[in-house]
Amino acid sequence: MCGFLISNNPRISSAESEVIHDSLRFRGPDYQSGLVGVNGWSVYHSRLSILGLDESSNQPIINSDSSILVFNGEILNYESLGVKNFKRKYSSDTLLLNDLLLSDRLILEELDGFFSFVFISGNGSIRNVVRDKFGVKPLYFHTEGPYSTFSSEPNLLRKLFDLSINSEAIEEYRLTRSPIFSGSFYKDVKSVEPGECLITGKYFDVVDHLGGTYEPISIDNLAEGVDLGINSRMISDTPVGLLLSKGVDSNLIRCRSKIDRFYSIGFSGDHDIQWLSDKKFNGNLTVHTSSKEEFLTDFEYLLNLRGEPMSVPNEVLLYRIAKIAKSDGVKVLLSGEGADEFFGGYDRIFSYGTQGEFDLDEFLQLYCYAKVSPQSNIYKKFQSLFEQVDHLSAFEKVRWFFIKFHMPILFRRLDFALMAAGVEGREPLANMHLFSRAVKMSPHQLMANGLGKVPLRKLLEESMGSEFPFEKKVGFPIDLTRVFNNPQNLKSYDIWFEKNLEVLL
Numbered sequence: 001m002c003g004f005l006i007s008n009n010p011r012i013s014s015a016e017s018e019v020i021h022d023s024l025r026f027r028g029p030d031y032q033s034g035l036v037g038v039n040g041w042s043v044y045h046s047r048l049s050i051l052g053l054d055e056s057s058n059q060p061i062i063n064s065d066s067s068i069l070v071f072n073g074e075i076l077n078y079e080s081l082g083v084k085n086f087k088r089k090y091s092s093d094t095l096l097l098n099d100l101l102l103s104d105r106l107i108l109e110e111l112d113g114f115f116s117f118v119f120i121s122g123n124g125s126i127r128n129v130v131r132d133k134f135g136v137k138p139l140y141f142h143t144e145g146p147y148s149t150f151s152s153e154p155n156l157l158r159k160l161f162d163l164s165i166n167s168e169a170i171e172e173y174r175l176t177r178s179p180i181f182s183g184s185f186y187k188d189v190k191s192v193e194p195g196e197c198l199i200t201g202k203y204f205d206v207v208d209h210l211g212g213t214y215e216p217i218s219i220d221n222l223a224e225g226v227d228l229g230i231n232s233r234m235i236s237d238t239p240v241g242l243l244l245s246k247g248v249d250s251n252l253i254r255c256r257s258k259i260d261r262f263y264s265i266g267f268s269g270d271h272d273i274q275w276l277s278d279k280k281f282n283g284n285l286t287v288h289t290s291s292k293e294e295f296l297t298d299f300e301y302l303l304n305l306r307g308e309p310m311s312v313p314n315e316v317l318l319y320r321i322a323k324i325a326k327s328d329g330v331k332v333l334l335s336g337e338g339a340d341e342f343f344g345g346y347d348r349i350f351s352y353g354t355q356g357e358f359d360l361d362e363f364l365q366l367y368c369y370a371k372v373s374p375q376s377n378i379y380k381k382f383q384s385l386f387e388q389v390d391h392l393s394a395f396e397k398v399r400w401f402f403i404k405f406h407m408p409i410l411f412r413r414l415d416f417a418l419m420a421a422g423v424e425g426r427e428p429l430a431n432m433h434l435f436s437r438a439v440k441m442s443p444h445q446l447m448a449n450g451l452g453k454v455p456l457r458k459l460l461e462e463s464m465g466s467e468f469p470f471e472k473k474v475g476f477p478i479d480l481t482r483v484f485n486n487p488q489n490l491k492s493y494d495i496w497f498e499k500n501l502e503v504l505l
Contacts, residue, residue, distance in 0.1 A: 002027060002028045002045060002046055002047045002048055002059065002071070002072040002073075002152070003024040003026075003027025003028055003045075003046045003072060003151075003152035003153060003419070004024070004043070004044060004045045004046070004059070004060075004070040004071075004072060004118070004150075004151070004152055005020055005024060005042075005043070005044045005149070005150070005151045005152075005156060006041055006042070006043045006044075006060075006068070006070050006118050006120070006149070006150050006151075007041065007042050007147070007148070007149035007150070007160075008040050008041050008042075008124070008147050008148060008149075009042075009144055009147035009148070009149050010147070011144075011147075011160070011161070012035075012042040012149065012160065013042070014035060016035070016160060017034065017035045017044075019156070019159050019160065020035060020044050020156065020160075021034075021035075021044070023153055023155060023156040023159065023307075024044060024046040024151075024152065024153060024156065025046055026046075026305060026419060026420050026422075027046045027048065027072075027152055027153070027419050028045070028046030028047040028048045029046075029048060029422045030047050030048055030049040031045075031046070031047040031049070031055075031058050032044075032045075032046050032047075033045040033046070033047075033058070033059065033060060036060060036062075038060075038062055038066060038068060039066040039067075039068060039120065039122070039124045040124045041068060041120055041124065043060045043068060043070060045058075045059040045060050045070050047059060048331070048419070048422060048423075048424060049237075049238075050074060050236050050237060050238055050331060050332060050424055051074060051078070051092060051093050051094075051235070051236065051237055052091050052092025052093065052094060052095065052237070053237050053238075054091075056092065056095065057092040057094045057095060059071060059094065061094065061095075061098045063098070063102060063122070065122035066122050066124075067101075067102065067119065067120060067121050067122045067127075068118075068119070068120040069094070069097065069098045069101065069117065069118075069119050069120075070117060070118050071094050071097055071115065071116075071117040072115065072116050072117065072137050072138075072139075072152055073113060073114045073115030073116060073117075073132065073136070073137040074093055074113045074114060074115065074235075074424075074426075075093040075096065075097055075111050075112070075113040075115060076093070076112050076113045076232045076233065076235050077110075077111070077112040077113070077232070078090055078092070078093035078096040078097075081096055081100070081110065081111075082096050082099075085099075085100060085103070085105045086099060086103075093113070097117065101119050101127075101128065106128075108130060108197065108203040108204075109203060109204065111132075112232060112431065112432065112433075113132065114132045114134075114136030114137050114426070114427075115130070115131075115132045115136075115137055116130065116131045116132065116137040116138065116139035116152070116192065117129075117130055118130075118139075118150050126148060126198075126199060127199060128197055128199060128200075129141070129150060129192060129197060129198035129199060130192075130196070130197045130198075130203075131192040131193065131194055131195070131196055132194065132195070133194060133195045133204040133432065134194050134195075134338070134403070134407060134408070134411070134430055134431075134435075135193070135194030135195075135407070135408035135411055136408075136411045136415070136427065136430070137152075137411075137415065138152055138153070138154075138191070138412060138415060139151075139152065139191065139192040140152070140153070140154040140157060140183070140184055140189055140190065140191050140192070141157075141189070141190055141191075141192065141198070142157045142160075142161055142163070142188055142189050142190075143188070144161065144188075149161075153306075153307075154184040154185070154186060154189045154191075154308065155186075155306060155307030155308055157184075157186065157189045158186045158189065158307070159307075161188075163186045163187055163188055163189060164186070164187050165185060165186060165187070165504050166179070166182050166184070166185055166186055166187045168181075168182055168377060168378070169182035169184065169185045169186075170185070170501065170504070171376075171377075171378055172378055173185070173309055173497075173500075173501075174369070174370060174497060175368040175369055175370055175372060175378060176367070176368060176369070176409075177311045177312060177369065177409070178311055178409040178412075180405055180409070181378070181381045181385075184308075185308045185309070185504060194404065194408055206400055206403050206404045207388075207389055207392070207400055207404075209435070209436075209439045210392060210396045210399065210400055210439055211391060211392045211393070211396050212439075212440075214440060214441065214442035214445070215440050216445070217437050217440055217441055217445070217455065219455070219458060219459060221437060222437055222455050222456075222459055223256075223459055225433045225434045225436070225437045226252065226256055226428075226429070226433075226434065226456075226459065227256060228433040229428040229429055229430075229431050229433040229434050230253055230256055230257045230334075230428040231257075232428070232431070232433070233334055233426040233427070233428035233431075234257065234258075234259075234334075234428075236331075236332050238329075238330075238331040238332060239261065239328075239329050239330045239331065239332070240259060240261075240330065240332040240333075240334065241259065241261035241262065241263055241325050241328075241330040241332070241333050241334070242254055242257070242259045242261065242262050242263070242333065242334045242335075243263055243264070243318070243321070243333050243334065243335040243336075244262040244263065244264050244276065244285070245264060245272045245276070245336075246271065246272040246275045246276065246473065247272075247336060247473055248336075248339070248453060248456055248457055248460055248469055248473070249336025249337075249339040249340075249345075249429055249453075249456070250335065250336045251460060251464065251468075252336070252339075252429075252456055252459065252460045253334055253336060253428055253429070254281065255460065255463035255464065256463070257334075257428075259283065259334065260282065260283030260284060261283060261284050261286075261325070261328065261330055262281060262283055262284065262285045262286065263285075263286050263288075263321045263322075263324065263325050263330075263333065264276050264285070264286070264287045264288070264321070265287070265288045265289075265290055265317045265318075265320060265321040265324075266289065266290065266317065267289065267290055267478065268289050273287050273289065286321075286324060286325075286328075288320065288321055288324055290317055290320060292482070292483050294320065295313075295316055295317070295320075295478075295483055296483065296484070298316045298319055298320055299316050299499075301420075302315065302316060302319055302416075302417070302420060303499075303500065303502075303503050304503070305420055306416060306420075306503075307503060308503060308504065309500035309501060309503060309504070310413065310416075310500055311409055311412070311413045312413065312496075313477075313478040313480060313496060314413075314478070315413045315416070315417045316417075317478075318413075318414065318417035318418060319417040319418070319420050319421050320421075322417065322418045322420075322421035322422075322423040322425075323421040325421075325423060326421050326422050326423050330423065331422070331423055331424060332423065332424045332425075332426060333418060333423055333424070333425055333426070334425075334426050334427070334428055335414060335425060335426070335427060336427070336429055337407070337410045337411065337414060337427040337429070337430050338407060338410075338427050338429045338430020338431075338434070339429040339430075339434075339453060339456060340402070340452070340453070341399070341402040341403045341406060341407045341430075342399075342403065342429070342430070342434055342435055342438035342439075343438050343441070343446055343452060343453040343454075343455065343456055344395075344399065344443065344446040344447050344452035344453060345452040345453040346402065346452065347447075347450055347451055347452050348366060348450075349363070349366045349367060349398060350395070350398055350399070350443075350446075350447060350452050351447065351450050351452075352366055352394075352398070353393075353394045353395035353396075353397070353398035353399070353443070354394075354395050354443045354444075354447060355394075356394065357394055358386070358393075358394035358397050358398075360382060360383060360386060361374070363398070364379070364382060369493060385401075385405075386401075395443045403435075407430065411427070411430075414427075441455065451470065451472070456469075457469035457470055477492070478492070479492055480492040480493075480495040480496055480499075481495065484499060
């Protein structure tokens with residue numbers, strides 16, 4: 001888990017070293033390379049060491065032919081890929097990836113993990129610019145004439161090239177809490193799409209796996225997928241913990257893993273932390289009750305660090321609990337992202353998808369935080385988007401949208417909040433082990449009585465009995481009217497929107 005900048009733009013020089021360091025240092029507290037010039041490229045890498053802890057895995061990797069690799073994330077099946085391709089055991093996924101690239105043996109579809117990387121060939125040309133299948137790891141880019149710059153943080157690109165704010169992105173944020181179509185909040189900063197290599201094109205697209213013939217997936221088959229996902233995300237040379245709530249997903253991970261360090265956070269009176277505080281789990285449970293003052297301090301720090309609006313208030317709490325975990329020596333935290341998108345877990349909107357033909361206006365009313373005018377640009381973008389998948393049923397259109405567009409928003413907020421604390425976030429339910437099984441399940445397999453994720457609930461039933469898995473989860477939205485000064489008497493969401501936008505003004 002890391003952060004990087006790599007650019008062949010001559011405007012990037014040692015004069016920018018400080019701003020680059022200040023913008024990326026938080027993504028890798030264990031090692032910072034400084035700004036390195038090689039083969040016509042300026043490169044900076046900041047490392048959080050999780051796999052292969054010695055210095056041989058520090059980056060950038062500069063090979064004898066002057067080719068360059070910068071890599072963020074984890075390739076969790078690196079040992080088996082090393083044996084398959086080179087008949088030897090690797091101690092580092094970074095070194096394995098570098099050798100796969102040098103030997104032209106890289107098959108992107110074979111990589112199990114979450115990653116973004118850029119590889120520059122020995123002649124100085126861009127050979128690979130890659131992001132993982134589901135967009136867990138961020139990767140942004142800016143082009144200026146013949147020059148390209150890639151970074152893990154979009155705000156750094158804004159600073160380096162003095163870029164202006166994209167007003168359309170602000171409108172997207174108002175409606176969806178993310179620049180969902182623009183890719184970033186800044187003009188001329190784009191995001192590499194999940195499952196894409198900018199040079200060779202898409203190597204994975206969610207839509208290719210949807211709309212086929214459904215088939216029953218047994219509880220044993222599902223359990224196998226869950227266990228593969230969990231066990232692969234446990235691979236680490238540092239301690240691993242779990243972000244725990246009263247939700248089905250995190251408790252499924254708890255019950256089916258050997259994790260013994262659990263972390264939860266909320267405000268006084270929150271349903272989840274009240275429930276957790278009464279439990280005696282097989283392991284160490286840390287429940288932290290946040291104060292108003294603590295939240296405000298963390299909010300200001302994160303907003304200034306990120307330089308762009310955050311998605312939801314829970315990001316602030318994630319940062320605080322990750323800091324606590326880090327103080328215990330934990331450098332990896334698992335969480336339950338992905339299960340809702342794969343298995344129809346947003347009950348209200350997925351239930352709508354089972355009730356007939358897809359209607360864009362009704363979908364937007366359910367999904368967006370404000371009414372979307374049919375005359376607006378964002379409405380037209382949604383319209384054009386869903387026209388691409390006209391062949392899918394209403395349910396599969398909803399599932400496609402949530403996996404391809406909504407899920408990366410969740411990953412971005414988890415990635416940033418935890419990286420700001422020096423911790424790597426992992427999602428053991430958001431990978432091909434579970435995706436390949438979930439897409440074979442019909443809406444009727446996934447949902448019952450308006451409740452989604454039925455197969456996961458049945459699997460959890462084996463460990464926690466029948467009552468808990470089928471309860472309706474009680475949400476705990478943060479009442480920001482009790483946190484921020486509110487002289488205009490705004491609603492909680494409007495406060496969040498206005499306070500976050502201040503960073504762009």
